[in-house]
Amino acid sequence: MTTNTGLTIDFGxxxxxxxxxxxxxxxxxxxxxxxxxxxxxxxQFKGDVSLENNGGFASMRTLIxxxxxxxCKTMTLRYKSNNKDRIFGLSLKNSxxxxxxxxxxxxxxxxxxxxxITINLSDFKHYKISEIIGDQMPIKALEEVFNIALIIxxxxxxxxxxxxxxxxxx
Numbered sequence: 001m002t003t004n005t006g007l008t009i010d011f012g013x014x015x016x017x018x019x020x021x022x023x024x025x026x027x028x029x030x031x032x033x034x035x036x037x038x039x040x041x042x043x044q045f046k047g048d049v050s051l052e053n054n055g056g057f058a059s060m061r062t063l064i065x066x067x068x069x070x071x072c073k074t075m076t077l078r079y080k081s082n083n084k085d086r087i088f089g090l091s092l093k094n095s096x097x098x099x100x101x102x103x104x105x106x107x108x109x110x111x112x113x114x115x116x117i118t119i120n121l122s123d124f125k126h127y128k129i130s131e132i133i134g135d136q137m138p139i140k141a142l143e144e145v146f147n148i149a150l151i152i153x154x155x156x157x158x159x160x161x162x163x164x165x166x167x168x169x170x
Contacts, residue, residue: 006170007068009148011043013166020062023149030055039163046161049152057130057153058160066094066146069121069169073139076118078165081109087154088162092124092137094144101128103137104151114165121169 009016017038024032024047032055034047047058069092077090091104103124107117121142126134130153148167152160 006072006168007064008166008168009062010166011038011164012041017043020060022059023061024058025050025055028055029053030057032056032058034058034060034160036060042163042165044161044163045150046159048159049154049157051155051157056155057151059149059151059153061147061149063147064145067143069142069145072121072142072169074118074120074170075105076116076166076168076170077107078114078116079109079162080112080114081160081162082112083160083162084109084112086152086156086160088160089149089151089153090167091127091147091149091151092142092145093147093149094141096147101126101133103127103141103145109162 011017015038020036022034024034031050031052036043036045045060049058087106087108089104089106091102093102104127105119105124122136124137125132
């Protein structure tokens with residue numbers, strides 16, 4: 001739900017998962033597989049990352065209204081995962097083309113219980129094709145963001161799972 005002060009994507013209470021879609025490395029020849037399932041309290045994103053055929057990522061993505069994050073300063077994510085050895089990312093994009101730079105924040109679960117992280121949006125790093133090209137996201141870039149993605153692209157083959165309760169931009 002978008003408000004004049006931010007954006008809340010609540011998979012549990014509001015069931016905000018209808019517009020999310022899966023995009024895996026198969027778009028580039030890879031063999032990774034994943035799915036997202038809404039539960040009563042969350043969305044479960046899980047699958048298997050394959051490094052074969054130049055693969056290596058799985059993601060779930062949604063479009064948002066361009067400019068919805070313009071006045072936001074922080075992002076809060078409530079999640080849990082059984083994978084304390086995997087790196088997940090939340091990316092913000094202003095282009096659908098994979099080679100156009102985007103912004104991403106990466107995190108590794110510390111426990112298998114529910115965790116909540118709150119970070120400054122300026123802590124999102126500037127990426128191009130999975131490589132960091134800048135240390136900080138300029139706040140002005142939020143005006144053009146229209147795509148949010150949860151992604152795993154940690155260059156490790158194998159299964160993964162993450163369960164998300166909500167993502168709040170304030």
